[in-house]
Amino acid sequence: MIPTSLGDLVLKVRSKNAGPFWVTIDVFCDRRDVFDRLVSALSTDRVAALYQVAPDQLKRFDIPDLRVIKFSLPRPVVQGSAHDRDMHGAQYAALLEEMTL
C-alpha cells in the first residue's frame, strides 16, 4: 500500500506568521469524516518532532465547526533574524502537508 500524505486527504494546509515570534499552521478538511479521522490519526508528538519543538510548546486546536486542525508553535528562528529563511513562515506548511499517515 502506498502511504498517504496528509495533503492527499485535506483541502489545504496553510502556514503563516502569527507575529514575529510564532508560526501557525491550519489544516482545512473539506469533509467531516476526514476531520474526524485526522483528529485521532494526527499525533501531536509527531507534529512536534516534524518541527523540532518540544511537544509542550506546540498548541493544538481541533475545531469541528470549521473542520480545521490548527497548530501554533514558537518560530524555530525569530522572523527576520540572521538565520531566518522564510520571512512570512508560509513554507512551513509543506512539512505537514507531506507527512505520511
Place this chain on the structure above:
Amino acid sequence: MPTRVLVPSGVLGLGFDRKALDRGVAARPDIICIDGGSTDSGPFSLGAGQSKYSRAATKSEWRALMQARAQAGVPLVIGTAGTCGTDSTVDWMHDITVELARELGQDLRIARLYSSQPVSRVAQAVAQGRVTPLSPAPDLRLDDLTNIVALAGAEQIQAALATGADIVIAGRTTDTATIAALPLLRGDAAGGVWHGAKIAECGALCSTNPTSGVILVDFDGTGFTVEPLAEGARCTPHSVSAHMLYENSDPFRLFEPGGYLDVTGAHYSALDDRRVRVQGSAWVPGPYTVKLEGARIAGYQTTILAILRDAHYARNAQAWVDRLTGFLQAEIHSRMELSPGDYGLEFRLIGVNGALGALENRSGDPVEVGVLGLITAKTQAEAAEIGKLINPFVLHYPLTDDEELPTFAFPYSPATTDRGALYEFALNHVMALEDPMSAFRIEVTEIRAKVPA
C-alpha cells in the same frame, strides 16, 4: 447606537475595487478605516522607520480614500501608518496627505497619533515593574534599539477622533483598534465590536473574493453583520469564522489593550447569500497593557550567489560548502585576523533545503543548486571586505584536492551585494499604563487648501 464602518482593504498599498468603494460610500458609513501595516514583512520597516510600500502606490490609493471621505463627510482613519507606525512614518503619511489636500483642494483637520516610545519611558516602566515578557520573549535590552513603538488600542483612536479630525493618521495600533474605536464609543456590544473588527481588519479576506478589498460592517448592541461590497463577493459563516484562524496563534482569544476577546460562544449565521450575522462573542476586561515592538541593528550584510550546474558539484553541494566554509574561515582569520565568532558566514543551498534548512526531510537530485552566501559583520565595510575576500573561492574552490579547479556561474557582476543593516525584532513584551494616553501623543494640523472665492 448602530455604527457602520467601511473598510476599503486589508492594507493601504495593496489595491482595492474602486466600484466597491463607491458602493460603500453610497451606503452612508459612519467612518472609513484602513490599516497601514504590520510586522508581517519583517523587522526592516520598524528598524529603519520606513514604509515598505511605494509612495506612488500609497498616494494613489490615499487619494481615492480622501475623495471618498469628502463625499461621505465622515472621518477617515489609518492605523499603523507607513507599515511600522513609527513617528517618522506617521509624518511621511502626513506629508502625502497635505500634498493631496492641496491637489484636491480640500480643507482638512488632521490628527496625528504618535506611538513611538522613547527608551527612557520604557526603561522607567521596566524599573517600576510595568513591563512583562510574553512568550517567547527575547532578553530585554533597550540601549541599542533603533525604534520602539507601543500598539495603541481603541482609547487612543477615540482621543484622536475627539479632536474633530477629518483624517486620523495613527502610528502603531493593534490591527483592530481603528475599526473598534467608534462603535465602542457609541456603546455597541464590546464582544461584537472587537470580533467584527478582527474579521474586517484584512478587508475582503473574510469573503469568497479575498482580493476585492472592500467590506462593510454594521455594529450594534448584540453583535455585528459583515458584508463584502465587490460584485459577486460573498461572506459565508465558514469564510467569516475561518478568518479567526488567520495570523492568530489562538483562534478563540485575541488580546487587546484593556482585555481580551473570547469568541468561544460566537454564533455565525447567513442573513442571505452575501451577509453574515455574528452574535455571542464576549469581551473580558483586564489590566490596561499595550504591546511593545522594537528593533535593533544585528549587523551589516553582504551576499554572494553562485549556481552549481556541474552535476558532480550539484550532487555534492553540501559537502562542497562544508569544505569551503572551513577553508574560508582559515583564510579570513589569516588575512583579516577575524575569528568565526566575530562575523557570520552561512551558505544556503537553494534547490536542496533553502527554505526549511535543518527541518527539511526530503531530498532529490537537483539539476542545479543555488549557493547563497550570507556574510554578517559589525560594519558594512567589514562585510564587504569579507565578501571580496571569499569571492574567488566561491567561484573556483574544488571539492577535493586532486581535481581540476571548477568555475561556477555567477549571475551578475560584481558577484557580491551589500545589503546594508540587518535588523532584528527585539521585544515581545507588554507595558502596563494607568492612563492610556500616557504613552501616546496627538498633534492636530489644519490644512487650508481651498482657493478663496
